[in-house]
Amino acid sequence: MNGAGAGQPGPAPIHRTGSDVPFLLCLGILGSVYVVLILAMLVADASFTSPAHLLQALRSPEIRYAIKLSLISSTITTILSLWVAVPLGYLMSRHPFPGRNLVDGIIDIPIVLPPLVLGLSLLILFQTAPGHFIERFVPVTYAIPSVILAQFSVACAFAVRTMRVTFDQLNPRSEQVALTLGCNRSQAFWLVVLPEARRGLVTAAALAWARSLGEFGPILIFSGATRMRTEVLSTTVFLELSVGNLEAAIAVSILMILAAVLVLVLLRFAGSETPVGRVV
Amino acid sequence: MIRLHQLQVRAGAFQLAEISLEIPTGQYGVLMGQTGSGKTTLLEAICGLRRVTSGRIELMGRDVTNLPPADRGIGYVPQDRALFQTMTVREHLGFALFIRRWEPAAIAARVDELARMLGLTALLARKPAGLSGGEAQRVALGRALASRPSLLLLDEPLSALDEDTREEMQNLLLSVQQQTGVTALHVTHNRDEAARLGDTVFQLARGQLGQAPTRPHSPRDAAAG
Structure with missing residues (x-):
């Protein structure tokens, strides 16, 4: 029998836990690999260029055009994405309509589809009869609208995902109470739900903008890479690299990094504020 | 006055069976029941937030069974x-x-009046994040009472409060109800709370409603007398 301790009442042996340091150290090391990788890439970019290169890039009219087109198209795409993401995210979060799971799956398609395939699909879409019909009024393929459409087709999926999660996390009771207080659904949405979803809106906008700015594959296929026409910053990087102009490619990359960081910081700052429209 | 006539409500697999109850105008009704007995489901049905399968809900003699929540004139404190x-x-x-x-x-006059009645005057500029549990409860109560509803529905309004605040809120609920004359339906699983507040106490168990025996005497009667 090995019940040695059973008959011997007395203080239990002191239990000692080991140090938590090795565990936390492992977490830190594994986690920091990724952070260090990101920082190392940025530092390498910065060390490969100089202010002179940046200024030279900024002096080029082609690059100036690409900057302008990138900023304007990303902003338009962001606004369009929010107009779709808010209603779709809200419907999917609050109203179990038939086919909701199907819609949910469809929205994931642009996220998982290879970018080149997405661009090709857009190109083909505008070769169909409805596509030709639209092109009779608005030239899309290889024109500026194609840039916005290519960005929108991916960025909107991220915005919808973000808004869906945002509405899922809000307490549906607030909206229900608003209904009992005399609101119709529209009033409850505009006065109670949307203000509470403000942070999610800011995040969705930031994500959509950043995705649009970095969009490349679909734009290359669907819009082409025509200088002074459909050239956005990511196209510039590609074009400069393809002719061996590494300095210009890196200078433009740095510009994109700066623009993205600036917007993310601005949006983060705006998201922490709570400007509330007065209701009464 | 609220009258439920053979009300049936389904919530997923759960079914509330033919609930009938009546609370006369200006009375304080308490609905007791264990967690999961269907109390919240019943309140949601009365508010219009949940569809009823059959039966009728009457408020002040008006059939509101199929009205949207906004048109029922109910104050709801979830x-x-x-x-x-x-x-x-x-x-x-x-x-x-x-x-x-x-x-x-x-609006400003009514807000001031409510704030005085509920002791919220000093807190008018605060947001929910800056309120204690009792304060938040008083705000939710004031929000529900503002438009002078004919019925006030309270879903376990005291359960998340500490002992002292609970005592204070009970007194407040009684005085508010006396001042406004609103008909109230208060849901709780606390027997003392039911005894202290209720003119009528209903018992909900497994989707069935029974009326609890009338209390021999109530502190409310003593207070009124």
Whole structure:
């Protein structure tokens, strides 16, 4: 029998836990690999260029055009994405309509589809009869609208995902109470739900903008890479690299990094504020 | 007055069976039942937030069974209070009046009146994040009472409060009900609370309703007398 301790009442042996340091150290090391990788890439970019290169890039009219087109198209795409993401995210979060799971799956398609395939699909879409019909009024393929459409087709999926999660996390009771207080659904949405979803809106906008700015594959296929026409910053990087102009490619990359960081910081700052429209 | 006539409500696999109850105008009804007995489901059905399978809901003699929540004239205080996170206490108290397009001056007067009654005057500029549990409860109560509803529904309003605050809120609920004359239906699983507040106490168990025996004497009677 090995019940040695059973008959011997007395203080239990002191239990000692080991140090938590090795565990936390492992977490830190594994986690920091990724952070260090990101920082190392940025530092390498910065060390490969100089202010002179940046200024030279900024002096080029082609690059100036690409900057302008990138900023304007990303902003338009962001606004369009929010107009779709808010209603779709809200419907999917609050109203179990038939086919909701199907819609949910469809929205994931642009996220998982290879970018080149997405661009090709857009190109083909505008070769169909409805596509030709639209092109009779608005030239899309290889024109500026194609840039916005290519960005929108991916960025909107991220915005919808973000808004869906945002509405899922809000307490549906607030909206229900608003209904009992005399609101119709529209009033409850505009006065109670949307203000509470403000942070999610800011995040969705930031994500959509950043995705649009970095969009490349679909734009290359669907819009082409025509200088002074459909050239956005990511196209510039590609074009400069393809002719061996590494300095210009890196200078433009740095510009994109700066623009993205600036917007993310601005949006983060705006998201922490709570400007509330007065209701009464 | 509220009258439920053979009300049937389904919530997923759960079914409330033919509930009939009546609370006369100005009376304080308490609905008791264990967690999961269907109390919240019943309140949601009365509010119009949940479809009823059959039966009738009458408020002040008016059949409201198929009316949208907004048209029922019910003040609802949910268990988690569900305050509007972006609004100040003042905006909460004025919300129902703003929706009813009251004049700003009338809203301001009513908000002041509610704030005085509920002891919220000093907190009018605060947002929910800056309120204690008892304060948040009073805001939710004020928000529900603002448009002078004919029925006040309270879902476990005291369950998340500490002992002292609970005592204070019980007194407040009694005085508010006496001042406003509103008919109240208060849901709780606390026997003392039911005894202290209720003119009539109903018992809900496994989707069936029974009336609890009338109390021999109530502190309310003593207070009134």
